[in-house]
Amino acid sequence: xxxxxxxxxxxxxxxxxxxxxxxxxxxxxxxxxxxxxxxxxxxxxxxxxxxxxxxxxxxxxxxxxxxxxxxxxxxxxxxxxxxxxxxxxxxxxxxxxxxxxxxxxxxxxxxxxxxxxxxxxxxxxxxxxxxxxxxxxxxxxxxxxxxxxxxxxxxxxxxxxxxxxxxxxxxxxxxxxxxxxxxxxxxxxxxxxxxxxxxxxxxxxxxxxxxxxxxxxxxxxxxxxxxxxxxxxxxxxxxxxxxxxxxxxxxxxxxxxxxxxxxxxxxxxxxxxxxxxxxxxxxxxxxxxxxxxxxxxxxxxxxxxxxxxxxxxxxxxxxxxxxxxxxxxxxxxxxxxxxxxxxxxxxxxxxxxxxxxxxxxxxxxxxxxxxxxxxxxxxxxxxxxxxxxxxxxxxxxxxxxxxxxxxxxxxxxxxxxxxxxxxxxxxxxxxxxxxxxxxxxxxxxxxxxxxxxxxxxxxxxxxxxxxxxxxxxxxxxxxxxxxxxxxxxxxxxxxxxxxxxxxxxxxxxxxxxxxxxxxxxxxxxxxxxxxxxxxxxxxxxxxxxxxxxxxxxxxxxxxxxxxxxxxxxxxxxxxxxxxxxxxxxxxxxxxxxxxxxxxxxxxxxxxxxxxxxxxxxxxxxxxxxxxxxxxxxxxxxxxxxxxxxxxxxxxxxxxxxxxxxxxxxxxxxxxxxxxxxxxxxxxxxxxxxxxxxxxxxxxxxxxxxxxxxxxxxxxxxxxxxxxxxxxxxxxxxxxxxxxxxxxxxxxxxxxxxxxxxx
Numbered sequence: 001x002x003x004x005x006x007x008x009x010x011x012x013x014x015x016x017x018x019x020x021x022x023x024x025x026x027x028x029x030x031x032x033x034x035x036x037x038x039x040x041x042x043x044x045x046x047x048x049x050x051x052x053x054x055x056x057x058x059x060x061x062x063x064x065x066x067x068x069x070x071x072x073x074x075x076x077x078x079x080x081x082x083x084x085x086x087x088x089x090x091x092x093x094x095x096x097x098x099x100x101x102x103x104x105x106x107x108x109x110x111x112x113x114x115x116x117x118x119x120x121x122x123x124x125x126x127x128x129x130x131x132x133x134x135x136x137x138x139x140x141x142x143x144x145x146x147x148x149x150x151x152x153x154x155x156x157x158x159x160x161x162x163x164x165x166x167x168x169x170x171x172x173x174x175x176x177x178x179x180x181x182x183x184x185x186x187x188x189x190x191x192x193x194x195x196x197x198x199x200x201x202x203x204x205x206x207x208x209x210x211x212x213x214x215x216x217x218x219x220x221x222x223x224x225x226x227x228x229x230x231x232x233x234x235x236x237x238x239x240x241x242x243x244x245x246x247x248x249x250x251x252x253x254x255x256x257x258x259x260x261x262x263x264x265x266x267x268x269x270x271x272x273x274x275x276x277x278x279x280x281x282x283x284x285x286x287x288x289x290x291x292x293x294x295x296x297x298x299x300x301x302x303x304x305x306x307x308x309x310x311x312x313x314x315x316x317x318x319x320x321x322x323x324x325x326x327x328x329x330x331x332x333x334x335x336x337x338x339x340x341x342x343x344x345x346x347x348x349x350x351x352x353x354x355x356x357x358x359x360x361x362x363x364x365x366x367x368x369x370x371x372x373x374x375x376x377x378x379x380x381x382x383x384x385x386x387x388x389x390x391x392x393x394x395x396x397x398x399x400x401x402x403x404x405x406x407x408x409x410x411x412x413x414x415x416x417x418x419x420x421x422x423x424x425x426x427x428x429x430x431x432x433x434x435x436x437x438x439x440x441x442x443x444x445x446x447x448x449x450x451x452x453x454x455x456x457x458x459x460x461x462x463x464x465x466x467x468x469x470x471x472x473x474x475x476x477x478x479x480x481x482x483x484x485x486x487x488x489x490x491x492x493x494x495x496x497x498x499x500x501x502x503x504x505x506x507x508x509x510x511x512x513x514x515x516x517x518x519x520x521x522x523x524x525x526x527x528x529x530x531x532x533x534x535x536x537x538x539x540x541x542x543x544x545x546x547x548x549x550x551x552x553x554x555x556x557x558x559x560x561x562x563x564x565x566x567x568x569x570x571x572x573x574x575x576x577x578x579x580x581x582x583x584x585x586x587x588x589x590x591x592x593x594x595x596x597x598x599x600x601x602x603x604x605x606x607x608x609x610x611x612x613x614x615x616x617x618x619x620x621x622x623x624x625x626x627x628x629x630x631x632x633x634x635x636x637x638x639x640x641x642x643x644x645x646x647x648x649x650x651x652x653x654x655x656x657x658x659x660x661x662x663x664x665x666x667x668x669x670x671x672x673x674x675x676x677x678x679x680x681x682x683x684x685x686x687x688x689x690x691x692x693x694x695x696x697x698x699x700x701x702x703x704x705x706x707x708x709x710x711x712x713x714x715x716x717x718x719x720x721x722x723x724x725x726x727x728x729x730x731x732x733x734x735x736x737x738x739x740x741x742x743x744x745x746x747x748x749x750x751x752x753x754x755x756x757x758x
Contacts, residue, residue, distance in 0.1 A: 015061060022065040025084045026073060034072035038065070041106055048667055048681060048695060062089040067099035071107065074116055082120065083310040093124060098671065102678035110683060110693060120305040122180040122499055127172075129373050130185050131311040134165055137193055137235060141209055146196075146278045148203040159284040162312055166291040167256070168192045169308045173298040174255060175248040178305075182497040183241060183381075186374050190237035191245045195252070197231060198223055199278040208234065219274060221253070222246060238378070259294045260287060373497075376534035380495035383532050388448035400455045403471045411475045418478070419447055422485050422510055429509040430500055442492050449488040456527040457484070482512050483520040487539075491531075494538045503542050504550060514550035515558045518543060518588070547592050548638040554689050559634060561585060566628045589625060592638070596621050599642055599673070606669040607646065612719055613658065616649045617642075619715040620708065632707060635685040640696060643670060643681065644704040648712045663697055 019038065023031045041064075066089035073080040086096050100117055138161055144152035145160030171192050176184060197209055198221040205213065212230045216223075223231065232239050253274060257263070262274050292309070299307060391397065396404065396412060404412045423443045430439050461470055474480060486507050493501060501509060507517045521543050525531055551558050565585055600621060604614040624632055624641055632641060643666050650658040667681050684699040686692070694702075 018061055019065050022062060022085065022088045023069045023080070024088050026069055026080050027076075027078050030069060030073050030076055030078050030080065033076060034065075034069050037068050037072060037107055041068075041103075044106070046106065046695075047662070047697060048664055063091055063095055063099040064103055065089065066091055066096055067103040068107075070096075070100055071104055071114070074114065079116075081307055082305070083307045097121060098676075098678070102682065105678050105682040116305065119178065119180070123178075123304070123306050126180040126182055126185045127306065127308050127311065129182055130168065130189050131165070131308075132372075133186060133189060133374065134168060134193075138164060140234070141193065141197060141206065142200065142204075143206050144204060146200055146204055146284070148201070156284060159288050162288050163278075163284065163291060164192075164196050165312060166288070166295050166309070167196065167252070169295050170255060170291065170298055171249070171252045172308070173295070173302045173304060174251045175245060177302055180499065182373055183377050184245075187237055187242040188245050190232060190235050190242050191249050192252075193235060194223060194228065194231055195221055195249065196278065199274065201278065219277070221274075222249075236375070236378070238381070255294070255298075259290055376532070377495060377497050379532040380491075380534050383530060383535075384445060384449070384492065384495050387452060387528070387530070388445055391448035391452045393444040393447040396451050397455060400451060400458070403455075403458050404475070407472045407475055415475070415481065418481055419450065419485065422482065423447065425509050425511070426489065426501070426506070429505070438496075438498075442489075442496060442498065445492045446485065446489045449491060450485050453484060453488060453524060453527065454481075457523060460523075460527050479512070479516050480520065482510055483517050484524070486510050486512055486517055487520055487524040490539070490542065491535055494535060503545065513555070513557055514546045514553065515556050518546040518551060521546075522587075543591070544595060547588070547595050549636070551588070552633045552636060552638075554635045558588075562630060592625055593622065596625060596638055596642065599639065600646075602673065603642060603646060603666070603669055606672060607661065607666065609646075609650075609658070612723055613649050613653060615719050616653075616712075616715045617645050619719070620645045620649065620711055623711050623715075624708075629707065629711070632704065635689055637680050637684075639670065639673075639676075639680050640684055640699065641704075643667070643696060644700045645708070645712075647700060648705065648708060649716075652712045652716050663700075667696075 015038070016035075019035060020031070023034065026034070066085045069080055069085055070082065082096070086093060089096075091099070097117070097120075100114070104111070104114055104117075142157075142160060142164070145157040146163070147156050147160070168189055171188055172185070175188055179185075197212070199219055200209060202218055212227055212234070213223075214227075216227065222228065229239060232242065256274055256277060260274075260277065262277060295309070296307075298304075394416070396415075401412065404410050404415075423446070426443065427439055458471060458474070461474065489506050490503065492498075493506065504514060507514060521539050525536060525539055550556075561584055565582060597618065600614065600618050604617060609617075621642060624630055624645075643663070646666055647661065647663055650661040653659075663681075670676055670681065681696040683693040684696050686694055686699065686703060
């Protein structure tokens with residue numbers, strides 16, 4: 001057995017010291033139960049995991065051990081502090097998150113994701129963004145810390161910074177609790193910075209602070225309206241959003257007075273100032289110790305999932321919402337096509353086709369710009385308020401009413417009733433949210449935006465069709481109206497960073513199929529030319545999620561459409577059906593191909609596959625997308641098909657360097673893909689939805705190969721024959737070899753660095 005003989009000796013000799021190191025701060029019960037879980041995973045002999053054998057260095061198991069210790073602590077009600085277990089294991093936070101996801105799937109197959117992990121991720125994101133902003137504003141407002149320039153030192157500046165950050169951390173516990181909304185977090189930070197600026201000694205005020213406060217004495221808090229507006233202008237905060245936290249700041253002021261043993265400032269009783277709150281350089285360290293101890297206590301009482309002191313010890317760049325690496329692996333603009341040359345096989349062009357034309361997932365002339373989450377949300381909120389300024393939440397505009405009057409009967413009442421029903425569904429779903437008091441405002445914005453966008457859709461269709469009769473058909477389609485309202489609510493929730501209904505939460509609450517939602521996304525973005533870049537990126541990410549998996553769900557209306565298309569276009573089919581089905585599917589399948597092509601490209605580069613193999617992989621993936629073999633996608637994820645295809649192509653080529661590629665190698669490279677999920681390779685649908693899902697190896701052996709073996713062998717033969725013909729032609733040509741043939745004869749490194757890019 002796993003606990004006897006050589007296996008036990010190997011585990012205790014190699015792995016137990018590493019396990020003990022990772023669990024250094026855990027209770028004995030967590031260590032004992034967690035070790036049982038380690039043994040359970042070892043006994044599985046999982047070919048997809050490092051923890052399948054003990055031949056590797058123990059340090060390589062640190063990530064998995066950290067995840068198991070964390071999961072065990074949650075189950076036993078004795079959670080291990082995340083920052084501690086990460087430090088013990090030597091992990092980044094991102095590595096820790098990925099390991100927890102995967103080990104939870106291994107220990108508890110088919111169980112839902114851990115809600116505590118979702119809360120932890122949201123907390124870390126909000127705190128990371130706040131830390132980045134705090135660091136930026138601290139350097140700007142307090143360049144010498146809280147002491148005069150002549151007394152400042154590196155230690156006093158560092159201690160001042162820690163005092164400021166811990167003050168904010170205490171405010172988060174007292175005011176926000178478990179609320180991780182980005183905009184709320186930022187505006188609470190603005191309130192805390194106002195508190196710090198108001199109390200910094202006059203002699204320590206930099207030019208920026210001096211220009212804001214003028215001759216106002218220290219410890220006057222809150223600031224006067226003029227001073228506050230000037231400060232918020234520097235912070236780029238919205239005063240109306242920050243104002244809602246002012247009453248709550250009294251909790252922080254009272255807590256600081258009690259913690260530091262201080263009295264109200266020398267101002268009017270309502271000011272709330274704290275005399276001596278920002279001490280001189282001599283007392284900074286003592287103040288820091290008191291604040292740190294109090295924050296630790298508050299965090300424990302309030303159930304904070306992450307110790308925000310982590311950022312002081314190991315500051316990290318905050319996540320950036322619109323970085324080039326965020327979201328699905330996809331180029332902003334199409335990569336350059338290969339140069340045409342004599343003898344290039346037809347498959348090379350077939351491979352590059354989706355990447356040669358314009359990217360169907362990116363609107364023209366809208367390059368993605370680097371943008372922070374906060375500035376992105378501010379842009380969205382400003383756009384939203386301006387967009388709905390002239391719209392009513394209850395009644396259509398006169399222009400929209402004119403379209404309604406063309407229909408018999410007038411659809412206005414039906415549309416208003418539908419909106420009431422849909423708003424009710426969302427309100428019920430969000431009823432338990434801590435932000436329930438804001439939902440009414442967000443739903444009103446959604447209704448106003450819906451009326452605006454409905455008019456934009458109708459006007460655009462009127463121009464395109466050159467008549468108004470279409471309105472009668474469009475205005476009675478329940479699915480269209482539900483999808484349009486879903487787009488509007490996605491825009492509102494994304495603008496205000498409301499995460500309670502992360503996608504596909506909105507469409508699930510509205511009982512809308514993802515494929516039906518997808519059909520409205522492109523029109524929504526196209527018909528709102530002022531849509532901020534942040535929201536354009538958001539809708540593109542949603543569209544990719546639909547293309548890669550959600551549209552292929554068991555109950556998706558897509559399948560009826562593809563069956564109609566396949567039947568009518570078969571040699572024995574006839575009738576007018578194909579034109580309708582082809583028109584409906586053309587854009588969708590083109591976008592699926594683009595997503596697939598970019599991921600094939602990235603995966604094969606990371607695996608250092610030769611170009612002929614990349615061509616074979618793409619030909620087989622295209623076969624799945626373009627032919628009835630697309631049934632393999634039903635209930636599955638596009639990435640599952642790509643990984644199986646890569647493995648199958650490597651096997652049928654029967655060369656040592658390719659045959660040595662295992663699913664573990666492929667999955668390790670898949671994990672490098674942005675937003676990769678362990679669930680994709682751990683839980684794959686088998687023959688039917690009623691069968692328990694299994695891992696990707698079982699799917700490959702039982703489902704994929706029986707369906708795709710002939711295609712794999714056919715493509716291997718075709719590409720090999722064409723490559724041979726191409727090389728023969730080039731041998732007699734005075735031109736130097738180039739393109740696919742030349743790259744196939746080069747090393748993988750030369751292929752990657754070569755001139756032919758996709």
